[in-house]
Amino acid sequence: MSRPLERGRELLRTANDTATETLHPLIVVCRGLRRLAAAGRQRWSATPRERRGPVVALGAVGALAVALVPYGPLAAVALLTAAAAWAGRDSATRETGPSEAERARLHAVYEALVPYFSVPDDPDPLYVHGGAPEAAFVAHAFDPAGRPERLELRYPPYYPDGEAASRERIEQVLRAKCGRGREYLFGWDEEANVLEMTVLPALPADIGAQPFVTSPGETVLGFTDHSSGVRRTLPVYGGEDGTEPRDEPPVVWRTGPRSTAPHLIALGRPGSGTTTLLRSVALQALRDGDVLVVDGGGTGEYAFLNGRPGVLSVECGLTGALAALEWAAHETERRLIAAQEAQGLGQPVPEDVRRPLWILLDRPAVLTQLAASEERHDPQDLLRVPLRHGRAAQVTVVVADQFETAESLSEAVRTLTPARVVLGAYSSEQVRAVLGAPPNTTPTPDFPPGRGYARLGPGPVHRLQVPATPDPADEEAPAFRREAVLALLPEPAPAASADR
The missing domain is CATH 3.40.50.300 (P-loop containing nucleotide triphosphate hydrolases)
Incomplete structure (x- = not known):
C-alpha cells in the first residue's frame, strides 16, 4: 500500500507544479496590475491639488483618443498587459523597497522637517508629527551604508523658498540628518514646490598637468x-x-x-x-x-x-x-x-x-x-x-x-x-x-x-x-x-x- 500512496503523492505534486507553471503568467500579470495601481495611488497622492484637475482632463482626452483610433483599445490592453508583466516579475529581479532601518531614517528626516514645513493654520498639513513620510517624499535612494543618497520631497507652497536663508536652513537640516562629510547638491523647483537632494561623488583629484585639447583663447x-x-x-x-x-x-x-x-x-x-x-x-x-x-x-x-x-x-x-x-x-x-x-x-x-x-x-x-x-x-x-x-x-x-x-x-x-x-x-x-x-x-x-x-x-x-x-x-x-x-x-x- 505504501508504493501506490507514494506514487499518488508524486502525481499530485506534478499536477500542482504543472498548474503553477500554467498559471504563472496570469499570476505575474495580476501582481503587476496590483503594483501599478499602488504606484498610481502614490503618485496621485503626491500630485498637488491644483494640478489634479488638469491631470484628470488630460487622462480623459487620452482615453477618448485611444478609443477612437482603430485597434486602439486592443493596443492599449496589450500595452497594459506588457507593463503589468514587467512590473509583476519576480521580486528577486526587482528593486526592493526600503528596509526597516531605511524607513526609520526617512521617518527621522521627515520629523526633523516638520517644524520648518508646517504652520498652525494649515488645514491640511503635509508635514505633521507622527505623519507618513510617503506623502512628502516622492522618491528616495540609499547607499550601501543605509544613508540617503538621493531624496526628492515636496514642501508646502507657503514656504519662503525664494529666500537664501530659508533654503540654507532646510539644507542644513537635511545635511545633518542624512549624514555629514558628504557633498550634497540641492535643486529647488520653486514652481512645483519640490526639492531634490543628491549626494555628489568626489571630483577627480588624479588629473595632472597635460596638453589639453582647447582652442586659442x-x-x-x-x-x-x-x-x-x-x-x-x-x-x-x-x-x-x-x-x-x-x-x-x-x-x-x-x-x-x-x-x-x-x-x-x-x-x-x-x-x-x-x-x-x-x-x-x-x-x-x-x-x-x-x-x-x-x-x-x-x-x-x-x-x-x-x-x-x-x-x-x-x-x-x-x-x-x-x-x-x-x-x-x-x-x-x-x-x-x-x-x-x-x-x-x-x-x-x-x-x-x-x-x-x-x-x-x-x-x-x-x-x-x-x-x-x-x-x-x-x-x-x-x-x-x-x-x-x-x-x-x-x-x-x-x-x-x-x-x-x-x-x-x-x-x-x-x-x-x-x-x-x-x-x-x-x-x-x-x-x-x-x-x-x-x-x-x-x-x-x-x-x-x-x-x-x-x-x-x-x-x-x-x-x-x-x-x-x-x-x-x-x-x-x-x-x-x-x-x-x-x-x-x-x-x-x-x-x-x-x-x-
Whole structure:
C-alpha cells in the first residue's frame, strides 16, 4: 500500500507544479496590475491639488483618443498587459523597497522637517508629527551604508523658498540628518514646490598637468562633475600613474576681445592650491602667448619658468615687481594705440599686438604691505590700465591671494576681475562674498588641494578641481607629476642654454 500512496503523492505534486507553471503568467500579470495601481495611488497622492484637475482632463482626452483610433483599445490592453508583466516579475529581479532601518531614517528626516514645513493654520498639513513620510517624499535612494543618497520631497507652497536663508536652513537640516562629510547638491523647483537632494561623488583629484585639447583663447581652470550642466568633455589622463584615459567635463575660461570675464582672481588659504592654479594657467598661456610673473610671496615656486621662450620675466622683489608692472601698463597703452592706428588705416593689427600677454600676480597684498612700509608706490595701482583696457589689447591679468588678506586688494582688482575662483573649505556666505552667488552644494570639511568653486562672469557656480601642477623642484611631489610639468615647458633658447 505504501508504493501506490507514494506514487499518488508524486502525481499530485506534478499536477500542482504543472498548474503553477500554467498559471504563472496570469499570476505575474495580476501582481503587476496590483503594483501599478499602488504606484498610481502614490503618485496621485503626491500630485498637488491644483494640478489634479488638469491631470484628470488630460487622462480623459487620452482615453477618448485611444478609443477612437482603430485597434486602439486592443493596443492599449496589450500595452497594459506588457507593463503589468514587467512590473509583476519576480521580486528577486526587482528593486526592493526600503528596509526597516531605511524607513526609520526617512521617518527621522521627515520629523526633523516638520517644524520648518508646517504652520498652525494649515488645514491640511503635509508635514505633521507622527505623519507618513510617503506623502512628502516622492522618491528616495540609499547607499550601501543605509544613508540617503538621493531624496526628492515636496514642501508646502507657503514656504519662503525664494529666500537664501530659508533654503540654507532646510539644507542644513537635511545635511545633518542624512549624514555629514558628504557633498550634497540641492535643486529647488520653486514652481512645483519640490526639492531634490543628491549626494555628489568626489571630483577627480588624479588629473595632472597635460596638453589639453582647447582652442586659442581657452584656458582650462580645472574639472567639475558630470551633473554640473557642462556639456563639453575633454580627453584627459588620470589615475595613480597618470596613464588612465577618460573624458571629464572641464571648467573653461575664455579670454580675448569678446570675453565677458577677461581677468581672474583666485582666493584661498595657504596650501589650498592658488599657486598651483597660476602655474597651470602659465603653462597653458605659453602655448601661444607671453607671460609675466610677479611672485609677491617670494617663495621661488615660479623659478622653473626662467629662461623659457615666452616668459618675459619672473620677479620676486618689490623693486622688480614695480618695474615689471610699470612696463605692463605702458605695454597695454602701446598696444591700444597701435591697434587704433592700424584700424584707422584699414590695415591688419600688428602681430605683436595680437599676441596674448598674460600678467600673473601672486600674493599682491604682501607687495602692498612692503610698499607701504618703504613709502613707495603701491604695485596694485599699476594694474588699473591692464585691468580696464586689457581685453582690447589682448592683455589678461590673473591675481591670486589669500582669503584672509582680500581686504588689502585694490578696488580695481576687486571690481575688474569678473572671473572668480575660491579654493579651500569655506562656508556658503564666504563663497558668496567672493563669487557673488552661493554654491548649490554644501562644502565638506576636508578639501584636497586645488578643490573649490569657480564662477566665470554672470554664469553659474561650478565645483572645481585644479589639475595637479607641482613645482618641478618640489621633491615631495610625485616624479611623474614633475616630469609632466617640465614636458609642457618650451625648450630654452640656445643663448640662455649657453649662458648656463
